[in-house]
Amino acid sequence: MPARGRPFQKGQSGNPAGRAKGSRTRVAQAMELILSDDADATMRKATTLAKDGDPTALRLCLDRLMPVRKDRPVPFALPLIETAADLTKATSALLAAVAAGDLTPSEAAELGKLVDAHVRAIGATNLHDRLTRLEAAQS
Structure with a gap:
């Protein structure tokens, strides 16, 4: 049983599900x-x-x-990113779109984060594939 004055264990929430959606204070x-x-x-x-x-x-x-929109779809053609080398194509396209006024700098920054995450995912997949091949070669 937890000590008096500490009803919950350290690191454990009293309400893991959190506040119900739409509930008011x-x-x-x-x-x-x-x-x-x-x-x-x-x-x-x-x-x-x-x-x-x-x-x-x-x-x-x-x-x-008419509340201010937090997000909006961005009509923007991003080049296909299949390898880490394609990152420069994507960032060049983002810079060109900002320069042309098609994207705001903040929209380009958010898209840049997505591109970076995608490139990291590609890198992790490539690393996994290489490791699998090395393990298969050693067997």
């Missing part, structure tokens, strides 16, 4: 309850202020109506 639930009575009036006031030209109210209304 007590603070969020309390705020929702407080604001639920005045929600319609608050939204009407924000809309009126936005129509009158208040930039903060306008931003709030627009963010609610």
Whole structure:
């Protein structure tokens, strides 16, 4: 039995599954309850202020109506990467797309991480194949 004051063993979570998706904290639930009575009036006031030209109210209304996208599909033709030598083709294509304005630098950086992970996977596969061949040759 765990010592008093330490209900869980070190390195073991009391809730391994984590918080349920969509569940709200007590603070969020309390705020929702407080604001639920005045929600319609608050939204009407924000809309009126936005129509009158208040930039903060306008931003709030627009963010609610059309939230900023976190991610988007990138229409970009990346050369096929089959070996580590193909990495230069991929990075050259990324640089050209940024220079042409087809990709933002941050999008290119994220794609670069994917390319790097893919090249490392190719390297690991090649190493495994070489090791398998060496072991077969020694048998």
